[in-house]
Amino acid sequence: MLRCRFSLLFTSLALIGLASATTNLSVSAQEKAVPRVYELRTYTTHPGRLPALNKRFQEHTLKLFEKHGMKNEMYWIPTDTAKSENTLIYVISHESEAAAKKSWDAFRVDPDWIKARDASEADGKIVLKVDAVFMTKAPYSP
Incomplete structure (x- = not known):
């Protein structure tokens, strides 16, 4: 049971990290699309x-x-x-x-x-x- 909770916690953290990285990539792509x-x-x-x-x-x-x-x-x-x-x-x-x-x-x-x-x-x-x-x-x- 404890293992299952840790697995769920780490999976959630990984998904949050992936979502954050994807957001950062899209900001970088947007910055490149509209150069200063x-x-x-x-x-x-x-x-x-x-x-x-x-x-x-x-x-x-x-x-x-x-x-x-x-x-x-x-x-x-x-x-x-x-x-x-x-x-x-x-x-x-x-x-x-x-x-x-x-x-x-x-x-x-x-x-x-x-x-x-x-x-x-x-x-x-x-x-x-x-x-x-x-x-x-x-x-x-x-």
């Missing part, structure tokens, strides 16, 4: 203004991106000496290009963003130029 759109952005600052841009990103921008549905992926400073003084490169991701447009539109009018931007530019404009490219992963990308 990545946005590569390169900011060139006015001379001497990169520290102000980095401070603004660290203290405000990253949180505001997340608030508006943008996922922070990675941020870089070039190793090239000249570019390292005025360039920030980063990647954020979105559910789609339409979602990106909606997120950027909401971000640009967010009172918290406007306040942070204006405060950080009290000493002068920071960003001289922005380049942006939308991308999807290549099929062979790890």
Whole structure:
């Protein structure tokens, strides 16, 4: 009788584990079916203004991106000496290009963003130029 109960318990646990694994597989398949759109952005600052841009990103921008549905992926400073003084490169991701447009539109009018931007530019404009490219992963990308 005790053996039968243990067998029933282990069979139930195995079925629960199998159901959980199947659910996880379908989520992974769904994620692969709808790939994220990545946005590569390169900011060139006015001379001497990169520290102000980095401070603004660290203290405000990253949180505001997340608030508006943008996922922070990675941020870089070039190793090239000249570019390292005025360039920030980063990647954020979105559910789609339409979602990106909606997120950027909401971000640009967010009172918290406007306040942070204006405060950080009290000493002068920071960003001289922005380049942006939308991308999807290549099929062979790890």
